[in-house]
Amino acid sequence: MCGIFGVTGLQNAAELTYLGLYSLQHRGQESAGIVSIDEAGATHARREMGLVSEIFSPDTLRDLPGSLAIGHTRYSTAGSSVLANAQPAVVNYHAGPLVLAHNGNLTNARELRDDLVRKGSIFQSTSDSEALIHLIARSDARNVEDQLLDALERAEGAYTLLLSVGKTLYAIVDPRGFRPLVMGKLGDGWVLGSETCALDIVGATLVREIQPGQWLKIEDGEVIDLPDLAPKRHRRCVFELIYFSRPDSIVFGESVDRVRRELGRQLAREHPAPGADCVFSVPDSSNAMALGFAEESGLPLEHGLIRNHYVGRTFIDPGQTDRMAKVRIKFNTVRHVIEGQKVVVVDDSIVRGTTSKLLIQMIRQAGAREVHMRIASPPITGPCLYGIDTPTWDELIAANQSVDEIRDHLTVDSLGYLSLEGTLEAAGGDPARFCHACFSGDYPTPVPGRSRSSKEPALID
Amino acid sequence: MCGIFGVTGLQNAAELTYLGLYSLQHRGQESAGIVSIDEAGATHARREMGLVSEIFSPDTLRDLPGSLAIGHTRYSTAGSSVLANAQPAVVNYHAGPLVLAHNGNLTNARELRDDLVRKGSIFQSTSDSEALIHLIARSDARNVEDQLLDALERAEGAYTLLLSVGKTLYAIVDPRGFRPLVMGKLGDGWVLGSETCALDIVGATLVREIQPGQWLKIEDGEVIDLPDLAPKRHRRCVFELIYFSRPDSIVFGESVDRVRRELGRQLAREHPAPGADCVFSVPDSSNAMALGFAEESGLPLEHGLIRNHYVGRTFIDPGQTDRMAKVRIKFNTVRHVIEGQKVVVVDDSIVRGTTSKLLIQMIRQAGAREVHMRIASPPITGPCLYGIDTPTWDELIAANQSVDEIRDHLTVDSLGYLSLEGTLEAAGGDPARFCHACFSGDYPTPVPGRSRSSKEPALID
Amino acid sequence: MCGIFGVTGLQNAAELTYLGLYSLQHRGQESAGIVSIDEAGATHARREMGLVSEIFSPDTLRDLPGSLAIGHTRYSTAGSSVLANAQPAVVNYHAGPLVLAHNGNLTNARELRDDLVRKGSIFQSTSDSEALIHLIARSDARNVEDQLLDALERAEGAYTLLLSVGKTLYAIVDPRGFRPLVMGKLGDGWVLGSETCALDIVGATLVREIQPGQWLKIEDGEVIDLPDLAPKRHRRCVFELIYFSRPDSIVFGESVDRVRRELGRQLAREHPAPGADCVFSVPDSSNAMALGFAEESGLPLEHGLIRNHYVGRTFIDPGQTDRMAKVRIKFNTVRHVIEGQKVVVVDDSIVRGTTSKLLIQMIRQAGAREVHMRIASPPITGPCLYGIDTPTWDELIAANQSVDEIRDHLTVDSLGYLSLEGTLEAAGGDPARFCHACFSGDYPTPVPGRSRSSKEPALID
């Protein structure tokens, strides 16, 4: 997953981008970058491994002049955590310098890459975004927009893009609209970002969300809508609302906090915990869900787990300290809340189940009489192919175990997952507009590299 | 304010201390240090400016061998944020190497220092702890304990100490007991820390709290209680429970979360907000108070403010970005919660009022119809002289303005502070056992450097 | 200018490359890099701005496994001192991962680049080496060697290359042979480097110099000579012998120290300084020349200037300190050698004349009665187009002033430059085999970007 941010028409573009990335840090902590385009059209880049606050300083921002800037935060994905993959990408091609920030994942990246390599393209990163750039550069079209179209017509999957050629800024969302993008106004300039929280931090006013298939360009201060890309059924990522986005953001037209509260309420309706004493969240991502659960169930809300926010780059030597230190460094129990109680623990989702198991153990050690786990989304039975770094089928606990088996594995007294229907209903709007492939196996694109099997989902779009 | 941690009798003492400091990071972010004592009695130190997670690494911990270690995290205090003040202090004196970590503040430090300097002592830091060490070193007593007693008899104010001489570890709490200290057992060794959360992170079991005036030594694996210091009226810092300690800790025998919930309830009783639509906290320190307020008042709890936890060393160039960016980088509003609503905002305290004013402005911009501010402690009318870095009288808003004036300054529709009686009652136990000088002016020790005036509190102990 | 180094068939390839680069640091201090290829054929890279000793550590070398490694040190060139230009380049193309280290400069880089860009290639750096890689990747040839040949046939200018495709190492020197390359044997493996000093530091034995137009590959421990590139008249860079290479190296079959000594002797024959009291060098590059001058002239050799070798990344604030500090930080005079004396100062060359002028001023301040400057090479009247970072015509003092004018500008009593004939003769071997374009204007390739003028040289090859 990634966060992207762009500014045009404002003198301190790089500093605003810094603030924007700062508010999108939750979307990617592996690396971050800002590229600015100065008045003469020259690009200035800084991309590094690490957090936004570690990479940029007043000095480094001063080296990024110009009124147009694009920024990117990148999530850590196994095997490719290298500087070469940090974005925004900057290349020179026949139309001039091109800067690209990509949120999402191309599902046909392998094919595109193989084809490009056959034709003599060279690749300097392992990111799928590089294929996109080659397609643009190799297009025979005369003008930039046609080159972009040529490239996008061959791209399959998720791509929410901010890119600039010369001093023109483009914003593009793929026809299925997996990943969000919003536009705001600030003074005489324009600001684009993955979530509304990035507009808020710079004080911009939300103007509109870029809808699936829309693309626009901003040139000389004017926003021009270009003809929509060929339409496909919308597939907004429901996991953005469940987990990924910040609760203070509006995503896909919905208040994330509102959706999560409703997920909690729906969870209480589907899986109440009648005899329990209290309910608490695994902070912070499940706070709104636990509150919703409490409201609906009438159980008292408690703070049973506390999260340490000074985590940073903490390390633990596995040889020297016990296994539990891994989770203790991030969470601690509030003993008087838990001791002797029947508690309901609300979490947003279970991926591998490793942390959950340790958390439950910690809650047991604090003296819980009964532990009832409630998950405000369905079991994750497949990886995301569209930009979220979920593990493969092998590692996903719900792809390999039944709910009863998971309950036993976690050693909880009961375990309830929210139904897919309940999830989509709580997410608001038309339930058909969502991608929920990780829960349902209903992947909107062909699933590469996996032969059909009984366990595997049918591919429909 | 500071956090202190000590380990003895455990092979990976420095690594455990690292974890302990990690959980005490909230008590001080300016600098941190660990000193270990190896089998041969040699000391190994690492002290640096910055966060625990930045200062230590597997490599640096490997350079801190031994089964005894003492750690310290130090809070940023104006004017003296220098490496020379980082602790634990390590000195050589006639009884050998002495390592000292101090939480608290000596109120007669100036006099002690002046006297010592007159006698030819040299000072390399501006910390008051250095005076303590000189007193120990200059004692004529033969054995270490008598030297410590000589020194402590001359020290006035707050001192919770972990210190070692040779391979003996001492733990001392001043007779008034301003600052907390707890002891736990881990395997064959012993662990001491400012709060129970530091025992939890290493998996130690709480054995006891070190009470005011108690001191003990741990030698060859055995805990020996030494005769109590001359008794004084207990003066546990009530602000530890209100704000400073972690909610998952047990401090002065009370669950911090429990106390804060009760502070919120009491606040609702004293200052209800009858026509309001909802209540929310200024996260995270006031979460429990807002929950208590909601429970007692029957108002629905909301998450109206979201806190960005990736703050780190963020900078903002004041010349380039607007004044609001300062608060926006840390907080954002959840618009749909606030828009058109009459909201109650619960905070733990108001110091200068600067952040509160910006927060209220932000809440107004999100469309609040009415804003009712509720503070879960009394107005702060004086600085803390016992180790918390509150500003001087000049900067404390409540030392200079009435509640009505503050209400107008913050532009809230109503403002309610919890009474001192309500505060002490919620804090649990005997109300007379607390220090509440910052609220009441009832300083338990003489107040140095301030002439008596009508505004000034009477000094009673 | 750059230094390149390669190893194959030796377990600690990256560590040997580190040592090799270390000895080639004088050839480039802007950035350095090592790329290793492990047993599975995967590439591991580390490239950073800075010195070899700053970039690599035992830890970083451990992350560069494999028995094949290529290294590069890059010289600071104006305007493009960015990480993207650091080498070796690593790309993936249809034949697999390709690693390239390039010493030299392609004179038709602009045209190649324009043509490639027109065909849809994208450029991520401003280095001319990237064009070469595109040419290789776009070749229609089936096997790697034919692809290389396709690319090299289009490249004009200077290219001494070490490159690997898969686990095969290639070494190539362009047909004119501007830049040196030598091969040595170490145990069961092979070592290649820009100068013999790089073989010496790893303890390898010199096997041969790679001659102009030669290329070879090393595969499975065997060295295979490939058919020579189409022959051109040799044009070995005479400035390598005068200034660039280390005196302990053998370059183009000549001992650099021997050549420099002979340059000094010839200088004394052409421009004696009859009444002078002594001769000294501008250390360290002119030490051998001053010794030769002393031997031939019979004047006593002195150490009149001392060089501070702890220079590192020293900075001087131009606003605060005087102009002379710039040179004083690097050089100091030995007053008793100079005071009241008629001195001969020998330097290898004069580029802009800025440092020389300050040095002469410093020598005057030390009390010299007469200063006679002797330069052991001809006036530099044009830039190098083949990889040495000399400035453009505008900045070269000898491109704009006569020898008499330069003498007056430097305020020396006399100034003598070695003749081109004398230079070539001292350089050894056939005088016709050298490139001396920077002295003579006799550029072996077309000079891009400069219209013919009376001042400009005729282009002959």
Added chain:
Amino acid sequence: MCGIFGVTGLQNAAELTYLGLYSLQHRGQESAGIVSIDEAGATHARREMGLVSEIFSPDTLRDLPGSLAIGHTRYSTAGSSVLANAQPAVVNYHAGPLVLAHNGNLTNARELRDDLVRKGSIFQSTSDSEALIHLIARSDARNVEDQLLDALERAEGAYTLLLSVGKTLYAIVDPRGFRPLVMGKLGDGWVLGSETCALDIVGATLVREIQPGQWLKIEDGEVIDLPDLAPKRHRRCVFELIYFSRPDSIVFGESVDRVRRELGRQLAREHPAPGADCVFSVPDSSNAMALGFAEESGLPLEHGLIRNHYVGRTFIDPGQTDRMAKVRIKFNTVRHVIEGQKVVVVDDSIVRGTTSKLLIQMIRQAGAREVHMRIASPPITGPCLYGIDTPTWDELIAANQSVDEIRDHLTVDSLGYLSLEGTLEAAGGDPARFCHACFSGDYPTPVPGRSRSSKEPALID
């Protein structure tokens, strides 16, 4: 060994001190520090491990305001290479802030320390300078000068000091004058430094050398000579001239370059090498000596060894590379100079003999027919007790082997050491004024911690 530098009366004192330390880097590479005193009398310090060029930057110098500054570079000494020992020391005592930079070594440091500790002083470093400060602070005298005198009367050994109390700068040289100190004038201010090269770099004019036993203070721009310390026989360190000081400095009234040239000449007279083909130095410390040897002997001077000056913090993994890499990284041979020749190698001294042995081996590998080693000083038979970090008796080769044994150990054909008489004569002035204890065993102070033995020198002063 250390370098010290001080400035007073000049606005950019810290920047000048930075330049001064830069030129004194050869006197100590372990740590460096600058302390400035601003107009209000407050001290500002920066002390770190590492090189001057690594520690200071425009930013860090800006944080060192004021017109008075003292700087220090410290040599790496085994066992105490820690930040706590970095100087200048800054302490507060009853006369105010005291800043001290010390070059030299107190021979009674142990006793002073023991006595002070007994009286209750605490020590935070292992440096002997801390004892001096305690003595000053504990003096009963009323004014600062008397306090200094009290302290100095108890100090035995070598102490060349720059210190400030308030805004007064003091410069002190112990009565024996082991270590040099010079004063210069720059504009309206004054500059003090260990060697004249430090005056040269800032453009100051040499005013005088501070003679043994002299001390002075600079206050309000005026230099005031204070009454000399109780006189003792002068004992200037002859090794300063042989090795330690820079050749461009004037030390003890002598040109270091001149002295070294004369040492080389005298060496040729005492130990000629009649049948040899050429002579060369171990660069750079022996360059002048080799030149003198060549002049006197009539043998041709060559550059047979080249030194790599990019050494920095180079590391070599002893497990992976051969033993010779250690010396190869610093030196290389010039093969054509050596091959088949009978060579004379001139070095300034032999300490452990380890590097010499490897160098000789390297020269043999380059094909030398005969190797004749000539040392321009006597055998080092004892450690320096006065500030130079020579090893103990056990490690000094000449303390344990005869000249013949050393010759065999080094595998040279002949070995000649300069006589003590020859050394002192070449050093200039009165031979009786030098300390040559490391050669002669004639220690001017009692030798602590070593019982009398036949091998040990009689102690005379």
